[in-house]
Amino acid sequence: MKSETAEKKYMPEMPKREIEELNSTVKSASAKIIADNIARMRKTDPNRPSGMQYFDEVSDFFGQRQKEIQEEKTKGKKVIGYFCVFAPVELILAADAIPVRVNSGWYDTSKLGDRIVPVEVCPVIRSTIGAKMIGLSPYLELSDAVITTLTCDGMTKLSEILSDAMPIWTMTPPRVKDSPQSLQLWKEEIKSIKTQIEKLTGNKITAKKLKEAIETMQKASKAFRRLQDLRKGNTVIMGRDAMLVNQTAMWDDIKRWTKKTEALCDELEKRIQQKLWACSPDTPRVIITGTPMFWPDNWKLPTLIEEATPQGVLVGDELCSSDRVLYDPVGIDEWTMDDMINGIAERYLMASTCPCFTSKDGNEDRINWLLNKVKEYKAQGVIYYVVRGCILYAMEYSRVKKALDKLNIPVYYLDTEYTREDVGQMKTRVEAFLEMLTARVDF
Amino acid sequence: MFEALAGTILAGIVAIGLALAGVLVILIWKKDRTRKLSYLRLFIQLVSLVGIFYSFTLALWLSVFFLVILGVTFFSGRFFCGWVCPFGFYMDLIALLRKKLGVRYRILPDRLNRALNKLRYVIAAVILAAPLFIGALTITPASQVQVLFLSGPFRPIAIMLSPLEPIVVPFTGAIANLGFIPWSLSYPYARDIMVYVNIPLVMEAIIYVFVALTLVGTFLFRRVWCRFCPTGISIAAANRFKNLKWMPLLHISKVEEKCTKCGICKRVCPVQVTEVYEQKGGDIKTSVCLNCMRCVEMCPYEGCLKMNVAGRTIFQSRNWLEPSNNE
Numbered sequence: 051m052k053s054e055t056a057e058k059k060y061m062p063e064m065p066k067r068e069i070e071e072l073n074s075t076v077k078s079a080s081a082k083i084i085a086d087n088i089a090r091m092r093k094t095d096p097n098r099p100s101g102m103q104y105f106d107e108v109s110d111f112f113g114q115r116q117k118e119i120q121e122e123k124t125k126g127k128k129v130i131g132y133f134c135v136f137a138p139v140e141l142i143l144a145a146d147a148i149p150v151r152v153n154s155g156w157y158d159t160s161k162l163g164d165r166i167v168p169v170e171v172c173p174v175i176r177s178t179i180g181a182k183m184i185g186l187s188p189y190l191e192l193s194d195a196v197i198t199t200l201t202c203d204g205m206t207k208l209s210e211i212l213s214d215a216m217p218i219w220t221m222t223p224p225r226v227k228d229s230p231q232s233l234q235l236w237k238e239e240i241k242s243i244k245t246q247i248e249k250l251t252g253n254k255i256t257a258k259k260l261k262e263a264i265e266t267m268q269k270a271s272k273a274f275r276r277l278q279d280l281r282k283g284n285t286v287i288m289g290r291d292a293m294l295v296n297q298t299a300m301w302d303d304i305k306r307w308t309k310k311t312e313a314l315c316d317e318l319e320k321r322i323q324q325k326l327w328a329c330s331p332d333t334p335r336v337i338i339t340g341t342p343m344f345w346p347d348n349w350k351l352p353t354l355i356e357e358a359t360p361q362g363v364l365v366g367d368e369l370c371s372s373d374r375v376l377y378d379p380v381g382i383d384e385w386t387m388d389d390m391i392n393g394i395a396e397r398y399l400m401a402s403t404c405p406c407f408t409s410k411d412g413n414e415d416r417i418n419w420l421l422n423k424v425k426e427y428k429a430q431g432v433i434y435y436v437v438r439g440c441i442l443y444a445m446e447y448s449r450v451k452k453a454l455d456k457l458n459i460p461v462y463y464l465d466t467e468y469t470r471e472d473v474g475q476m477k478t479r480v481e482a483f484l485e486m487l488t489a490r491v492d493f
Numbered sequence: 494m495f496e497a498l499a500g501t502i503l504a505g506i507v508a509i510g511l512a513l514a515g516v517l518v519i520l521i522w523k524k525d526r527t528r529k530l531s532y533l534r535l536f537i538q539l540v541s542l543v544g545i546f547y548s549f550t551l552a553l554w555l556s557v558f559f560l561v562i563l564g565v566t567f568f569s570g571r572f573f574c575g576w577v578c579p580f581g582f583y584m585d586l587i588a589l590l591r592k593k594l595g596v597r598y599r600i601l602p603d604r605l606n607r608a609l610n611k612l613r614y615v616i617a618a619v620i621l622a623a624p625l626f627i628g629a630l631t632i633t634p635a636s637q638v639q640v641l642f643l644s645g646p647f648r649p650i651a652i653m654l655s656p657l658e659p660i661v662v663p664f665t666g667a668i669a670n671l672g673f674i675p676w677s678l679s680y681p682y683a684r685d686i687m688v689y690v691n692i693p694l695v696m697e698a699i700i701y702v703f704v705a706l707t708l709v710g711t712f713l714f715r716r717v718w719c720r721f722c723p724t725g726i727s728i729a730a731a732n733r734f735k736n737l738k739w740m741p742l743l744h745i746s747k748v749e750e751k752c753t754k755c756g757i758c759k760r761v762c763p764v765q766v767t768e769v770y771e772q773k774g775g776d777i778k779t780s781v782c783l784n785c786m787r788c789v790e791m792c793p794y795e796g797c798l799k800m801n802v803a804g805r806t807i808f809q810s811r812n813w814l815e816p817s818n819n820e
Contacts, residue, residue: 227754230603257595275812379793381757388597392760401755415754422750 060166061214064183072184076158077112080186084110084346087353094356095288095328099321101314102291108298108307109345115302116188119148123192128251131193133178133208134201135370136223136398140380141244143263143304145251150189151300152196153371154178155344159186160468166211172439173468174342175204182215189301195250197243199223201406202442219246227400227407227415237395244391257387264380264390270304273311274376277318281365282427284331286318289364290352296372297345328363334487335365335428339420339450340435340443342371350473351435351464354480362484365427368420370404405442413446417453424459431487432461433480437468460486514539530790530808534575535589538582566727570741570778574724575785581719584711588763591712599713601720606765609720610781617723715763719783729780742803743784749774751797758788758798769798776801 088106092098108115119129130142131152142149159180160173166183167176181187190196195217198209209218221239224232248255274296281292295314299307321327336355343351355362367373378401380393403416424432432454436444444465451461462483466472514536562573574581591598601609710717731737747769759770768779769788789798792810800808 233756272812279812378753378755381755381761381791381793383757383761383787383791384592384598386592386595386597389760393757396756396760401753403753418750419753425750 058214060211061183062165069184072162073186076156076184076186079158080156080346081110081112087346087349090353090357091288091290091294095291097326097328098291099287099314099317101310101317102294104310105291105295105298105314108302109294111188111346116192118303119150119189119192122148128194129189129192130247130250131190131196132198133196133205134199134404135374136199136201136221136402136404137197138240138243138394138398139304140260140263140267140394141240141247141255143266144255144260145247145253146259147194147247147251147253148303150193152178152187152190152193153342153344154181154187154190155346155348156181156186157347157468157470159184167207170439172202172204172341172441173437174344174440175208177468178208179211182212195219195246197221201404202440204439219243223399223402223404223406225406225408227402228409233395233399236399237392240391240395240398257385257390260387260390261382261385264382264393266304266308267376268379270299270308270311271376271379273308273315274299276315277311278366278373278377280315280318280322283322285328285333285335285363285365286321286326287314288328288356289336289366290349290356293343293352293364293367293372294345296375299375300371329361333361333363334484335430336362336484336487337366337368337420337423337427337429337432338364338435339368339432341437341440342369343435344371348468350466350470350476351433351480354473354477355433355484358477358481358484360481360484360488362431362480362487365429366423368403368416368423373423374403405446412449416446417450420450421453421457424454424457429459430490431483432459433483434461434463436463436465438465460490511539530786534785535582535585537576538579538585541577542579542582562724563727566724567731567740569743570728570784571719571725571780571782572743572784574719574722575783581716581783584707584716584718587708587711588715596712598715601714601765603765603767606720612721613723613726616721617726716783719764720781725780728778732778732780738778741778744776744778744801745769745782745784745786745789746776746799746801747772747774748797748799751794753794755793757791757793761787761791763787 088109091102107113123129128145128147129150130147131150132139132142133151133153137149139149153174154177155174156177160177162180162183163171163173163176163178166179169176178187178190182190185191193216196209196212197219198205198212199221200206200209201223209220212218221243222235223239224235226232244255253259277287277292277295280286281289295311299311338351338355343349352364355364378397380390380397382390382393401415403413403419405413405416407413407415420432423429432450434443434447434450436447447461447463451463454461460483462479464476464479466476565573588598707718728741731740752774754770756770759765759767762769763785764781764783766779766782768777768782784800786800786808789800789808789810791813792798793813794810795812796809798810799806
């Protein structure tokens with residue numbers, strides 16, 4: 051832990067009263083937004099599965115789950131936050147620590163982040179900085195250490211800025227995946243994170259514990275995939291609901307989450323037998339790709355899609371905040387420590403479809419992922435969602451469009467900001483796109 | 494009398510072992526779907542070991558056996574190596590032991606591995622040429638101990654220790670004895686050669702060095718011998734010709750779009766085949782692949798890797814976390 055007196059390189063000195071005021075204002079606004087989002091999701095699907103009840107509760111940032119983590123913390127457990135889906139959750143679990151993802155989705159705090167970094171910077175970064183400034187995000191505040199992966203430029207500097215306030219462990223992913231030296235580098239990174247986790251928690255990560263953690267995560271992946279598979283046919287669960295389930299996996303107790311998700315899937319399967327659809331089977335099926343979206347505020351686009359007239363339904367996405375969170379399992383050949391570390395390293399690096407990677411085939415993993423998703427989920431259109439400042443995703447648009455053009459799938463580039471001001475304008479754009487998709491179905 | 498009794502006891506042990514293995518397979522199949530194919534493979538290997546052992550007690554020409562394997566490999570790929578070969582079974586057992594001990598296997602550098610693959614041409618040449626030299630040597634009678642150990646009731650142990658002999662030295666015994674004692678054509682084991690040739694000590698030493706090397710090598714590297722075993726040369730030769738590209742009929746194919754390049758297939762391959770990982774979809778026809786289907790079994794993406802027989806899929810990778818019920 052850094053002492054309080056250490057010189058701060060980035061973070062401004064803010065008077066305590068201002069921090070408290072801002073915190074309470076944004077917090078109460080955020081609580082309202084969470085309630086509002088859930089109410090809207092209920093309204094869209096009046097027959098909302100009863101299994102969603104649990105996820106609504108967990109999704110409340112300032113509710114039960116926060117208290118739970120606090121209790122665990124007083125019992126001596128450590129909390130380790132992480133930013134990108136590169137962080138080896140299995141290792142955190144194996145060391146008896148609690149993994150939580152701490153990316154921020156608050157619109158309001160991105161304005162605070164403007165005090166440190168220019169507005170051109172990706173709002174996810176600015177918002178996270180803002181959240182740290184006023185101590186808004188409960189999970190970020192509870193974290194004893196945070197793993198950042200230096201994927202994009204924003205993340206790279208974010209880890210520097212945040213290290214003013216808390217211990218930050220950086221991991222450097224290589225920018226090219228398929229060379230042997232890059233895998234070697236990544237394996238070393240995983241190993242060094244492992245030692246750091248062991249040092250912080252004081253628990254040694256043994257082969258037995260790691261195996262247990264990997265199996266826990268595999269079970270979670272199983273439930274996760276089951277839910278995604280259910281979205282392939284006619285819609286039984288609205289995209290936003292599924293997205294919320296996916297997001298809660300990032301901070302919920304993973305074992306409990308698995309159980310609840312399986313229960314939800316059981317319920318949905320019953321509904322499929324009864325042919326009880328969440329919306330008309332003719333509803334245009336849309337997939338989102340691009341910048342990750344985070345609960346609670348950045349729920350703008352999914353809400354717009356599913357509340358628009360004509361209504362659309364989100365059948366899948368290629369977001370590292372939703373469908374990619376638990377999709378890939380760690381596959382182990384032999385349960386030795388070495389092989390498990392290799393398996394974890396490969397799963398997090400090789401299976402990732404982050405646009406920070408490059409290859410002469412044009413980051414084809416992401417393209418393949420998307421094409422497969424479009425085909426399997428019978429999507430009719432793709433919305434390419436980019437927040438201003440998210441350069442890597444924005445730059446890959448042309449490549450994605452070309453690939454999808456071959457399948458005759460329309461792509462719509464939608465750029466926005468962490469703000470509510472453009473909701474009206476976005477609504478028009480989304481509705482026009484959905485209108486076009488409906489027309490394509492008709493003829 | 495003693496030999497007959499020992500033989501019966503051994504046969505009984507083998508039978509009980511088979512029954513136990515069967516029960517084990519069923520249990521594992523039901524409980525752990527992940528590894529069902531691997532254990533099924535071990536079971537089939539065990540059955541084929543017994544089958545091969547008993548077929549050798551009949552008057553089977555092993556030279557014919559070797560040629561049949563090379564011929565079948567044209568069509569089935571190295572299916573024999575992955576699923577039938579007794580030597581492969583022996584190496585898999587050592588790997589099981591290593592797993593039990595919790596020792597990590599070593600990985601050969603890719604370039605060395607590829608160089609070793611080339612070595613099989615040399616070995617094939619030696620195998621084909623050796624009988625000509627050995628045949629010229631004189632024959633001496635065997636000692637009682639050797640006969641007891643090698644061709645008596647302990648032959649199963651002999652096969653376990655050096656199971657490659659039926660393949661490595663198929664012609665030797667045959668040619669050495671051609672025209673002398675016709676029935677001995679059924680005993681062309683390498684150890685039997687040393688019975689026939691007049692330099693038994695050298696031959697013995699060579700064989701023990703071979704056994705020791707494969708034992709240690711297999712403990713460190715998975716399926717070490719398979720990387721330079723000459724059974725794959727028939728496919729390698731066939732795939733050089735454009736018209737024969739359809740060979741072998743049994744092969745792995747990959748759907749590029751479903752692949753996320755997670756690297757599991759590369760990691761689990763016992764002979765470190767990289768083509769499955771590197772190739773961009775389509776049929777994968779490498780003469781090194783053993784068709785053991787470990788990669789197909791471990792691939793976590795539904796329908797990404799497939800085992801095809803003449804264009805029809807017999808087995809495909811599935812979401813092994815759970816078989817997909819939907820659709």
